[in-house]
Amino acid sequence: MYKAFYIIFSVSYIFCLPGYLMSKAFLRSREVPLAWITGAALAAVLLPVLAFGLAMLLHTVISGVLLFSLATIINSALLLIRQAQRRENRVTRGEY
Amino acid sequence: MRINPRLKAFLLIAIFLAIFLGTLLRFKGPASGYWDTCIALPALFMINQPAHFLAKDGQELYHYRLSGSLPHNLVNNDAYGIISKDQRLGAAVLFSPWVLFFNLFGFRLFFALSVTLIAWFVFRTAQLFSAGAWVGIFSLLAATCNSYFLSLDRLNPNILGMMLISLLLYLLLSQETPWFITGLAYGVLCAVRETGVLFLPAIMYQLFCISSHRKRDTALFILGALIILTQFLYWNKFAFGGAFIHPTQFKGLEGFRPVFSHKLLFLKFDFNGMLNYPFYERIVRTPYFAFPVFLLLPLILINSFGIILSALVFWGAARLFKEKKPAFIFLLLWFIPTYVLFCIMENWSMLKTTFLLLFLNPLVIFMSFGLEALFTNRHSVKRWLGVVVSCLVIFTVAKALSYIDFTVDPRWYVRFPRVLRAQEISYIGDDLRTKKEDLQEVLAQKKELTSANLLPRPYRTGVDIHAIMKKMKSEISQRDIAAIDYWKYIYEP
Numbered sequence: 001m002y003k004a005f006y007i008i009f010s011v012s013y014i015f016c017l018p019g020y021l022m023s024k025a026f027l028r029s030r031e032v033p034l035a036w037i038t039g040a041a042l043a044a045v046l047l048p049v050l051a052f053g054l055a056m057l058l059h060t061v062i063s064g065v066l067l068f069s070l071a072t073i074i075n076s077a078l079l080l081i082r083q084a085q086r087r088e089n090r091v092t093r094g095e096y
Numbered sequence: 097m098r099i100n101p102r103l104k105a106f107l108l109i110a111i112f113l114a115i116f117l118g119t120l121l122r123f124k125g126p127a128s129g130y131w132d133t134c135i136a137l138p139a140l141f142m143i144n145q146p147a148h149f150l151a152k153d154g155q156e157l158y159h160y161r162l163s164g165s166l167p168h169n170l171v172n173n174d175a176y177g178i179i180s181k182d183q184r185l186g187a188a189v190l191f192s193p194w195v196l197f198f199n200l201f202g203f204r205l206f207f208a209l210s211v212t213l214i215a216w217f218v219f220r221t222a223q224l225f226s227a228g229a230w231v232g233i234f235s236l237l238a239a240t241c242n243s244y245f246l247s248l249d250r251l252n253p254n255i256l257g258m259m260l261i262s263l264l265l266y267l268l269l270s271q272e273t274p275w276f277i278t279g280l281a282y283g284v285l286c287a288v289r290e291t292g293v294l295f296l297p298a299i300m301y302q303l304f305c306i307s308s309h310r311k312r313d314t315a316l317f318i319l320g321a322l323i324i325l326t327q328f329l330y331w332n333k334f335a336f337g338g339a340f341i342h343p344t345q346f347k348g349l350e351g352f353r354p355v356f357s358h359k360l361l362f363l364k365f366d367f368n369g370m371l372n373y374p375f376y377e378r379i380v381r382t383p384y385f386a387f388p389v390f391l392l393l394p395l396i397l398i399n400s401f402g403i404i405l406s407a408l409v410f411w412g413a414a415r416l417f418k419e420k421k422p423a424f425i426f427l428l429l430w431f432i433p434t435y436v437l438f439c440i441m442e443n444w445s446m447l448k449t450t451f452l453l454l455f456l457n458p459l460v461i462f463m464s465f466g467l468e469a470l471f472t473n474r475h476s477v478k479r480w481l482g483v484v485v486s487c488l489v490i491f492t493v494a495k496a497l498s499y500i501d502f503t504v505d506p507r508w509y510v511r512f513p514r515v516l517r518a519q520e521i522s523y524i525g526d527d528l529r530t531k532k533e534d535l536q537e538v539l540a541q542k543k544e545l546t547s548a549n550l551l552p553r554p555y556r557t558g559v560d561i562h563a564i565m566k567k568m569k570s571e572i573s574q575r576d577i578a579a580i581d582y583w584k585y586i587y588e589p
Contacts, residue, residue: 007197014193026274034220041213041263042277044206045190045284046324052142052166052189053327056334059165061144062192 010064014071019043021078025085047071104229108219111233115215115240119208121564122557124249125571126203127579130586131447132251136203137579138178138188141169143196148578157581167334179335180350181583182343186288186328187253200571203251210259215240217262218457222464224269225420235464239456243555244400253288254450258457260285264295265430265457268302269423275303275313279320286321287328290342291454294437298429305422344368351587356507370443370507380505382444383515383533386542388502390439393452395545397459398494402551407486409459412466414482419469427458442505491548498546504533514588 019040027035051062051070060066126136127147140147141162149158162169170178170185178185194202215236222235239245239262248255260281267278282299286292299317307313329339336346345368355366358375372388373379381388387395398406416424434455441448470479509516515532 055166
């Protein structure tokens with residue numbers, strides 16, 4: 001039970017959340033399910049490659065800790081990008 | 097023809113689910129052949145999971161000791177050592193997190209996800225050209241449910257390559273291309289298949305065609321690609337001694353690898369592969385194959401799709417040229433460099449035939465566009481006549497090819513001399529290079545490829561659901577693997 005929860009949480013945090021945030025940050029013009037799936041597909045191929053690079057840099061192996069750390073960095077970066085885009089949109093609309 | 101939105105959504109979910117489950121069930125399991133061992137084992141080493149290497153008689157060959165860090169886990173001169181085996185890491189990297197979370201079932205899961213994503217992006221790309229959902233459904237079925245594609249049941253970098261190509265084509269053909277994301281995806285494609293570099297002219301063409309901020313978008317695209325590629329350039333430098341070296345040209349590769357002299361006009365060079373005419377004096381074929389590669393690949397596709405759908409490729413290309421010239425030029429630029437590269441290659445194998453997946457997407461787009469153009473004006477005699485004439489041309493060419501015999505490439509026996517020496521060579525895995533050519537098999541293959549069937553070839557397979565479920569259950573809890581060192585048997589002199 002614990003393992004199943006761990007796997008569901010890991011996959012959601014490492015692949016689905018970056019995919020969702022990527023779709024919000026970079027694929028806004030597309031319809032929602034399409035953007036989500038495209039974002040998730042991108043996350044599924046990008047995260048492992050970045051983890052491989054980071055593992056070589058840190059002389060470690062691809063592990064849960066490494067993937068969680070990387071996902072946290074990417075999710076935070078995407079949130080910052082999204083926040084900046086929102087601010088820009090408000091400025092464009094004249095709300096500030 | 098308009099489909100009710102609810103029915104469309106239900107139909108699509110059912111189709112994607114069927115593709116996912118079908119792929120999940122037909123997957124043979126990791127490390128059951130030559131190429132998939134080259135993906136499965138590095139993926140395991142990346143997550144610090146050792147593996148057993150066996151000889152073909154079941155004896156253990158290596159006691160692999162992992163150092164517990166990358167990239168050193170992949171380089172081990174005392175035991176296996178990936179760098180001496182001509183293994184590409186891109187595909188293995190993509191599988192490693194899935195194996196970390198799902199054990200050996202991770203290979204099956206990501207394999208099935210990749211095929212489902214191919215279907216999804218082919219569907220969406222077809223919808224960029226067509227208002228009707230049925231053209232998209234036809235395209236995704238043509239791409240992932242043709243008999244050739246259904247016969248692929250092992251890990252293969254070209255399936256991942258096709259998934260990334262489907263994603264890239266969707267992003268590039270949609271009007272608002274996110275160039276940074278496209279660059280990232282292109283970087284992954286080049287990491288999985290180095291031939292990705294051949295798509296650069298098409299991407300540049302699209303960038304100059306649709307981008308209104310060319311400088312900014314070019315910079316974003318290059319930045320995205322470099323973020324990904326830097327890691328593999330570093331790996332190349334670490335493992336092979338040069339960032340831009342192709343793994344096949346590494347001096348330390350294990351096995352007998354003689355070089356052959358090639359000539360094109362005044363250019364002479366030695367190369368450890370075997371290129372066909374015009375780099376060689378005449379057109380030759382690889383033993384076991386009835387045709388040289390430049391004919392083999394189209395004939396496999398014609399055989400798989402049937403003559404009618406193959407004719408629609410030409411018809412669709414002609415219509416696209418007339419109606420959407422920039423998209424036609426882009427797809428042609430995507431298709432031609434890759435096809436030409438494989439046309440000049442020999443030293444072929446069944447596994448290498450999967451390279452045709454790298455240029456399948458433009459053909460499926462042409463095919464679906466041809467189908468739509470035909471049915472939107474179904475009373476046009478001219479259009480139907482065009483398709484009938486295309487069918488007749490393909491039929492005539494296929495039948496004419498059945499009367500042509502190509503000579504075997506003599507260089508092949510120089511590279512694999514033990515085929516001439518030994519009377520009986522044991523057959524290992526799915527690579528033909530360990531057994532003698534059987535002329536009867538070649539003739540049967542020729543008959544099959546030039547049969548010029550009108551309709552797509554049906555795919556028949558027996559699936560033992562009970563056995564597969566049992567295997568999947570064991571994969572979920574198992575990470576330990578024993579694999580045959582295929583490389584040792586294929587390239588020993």
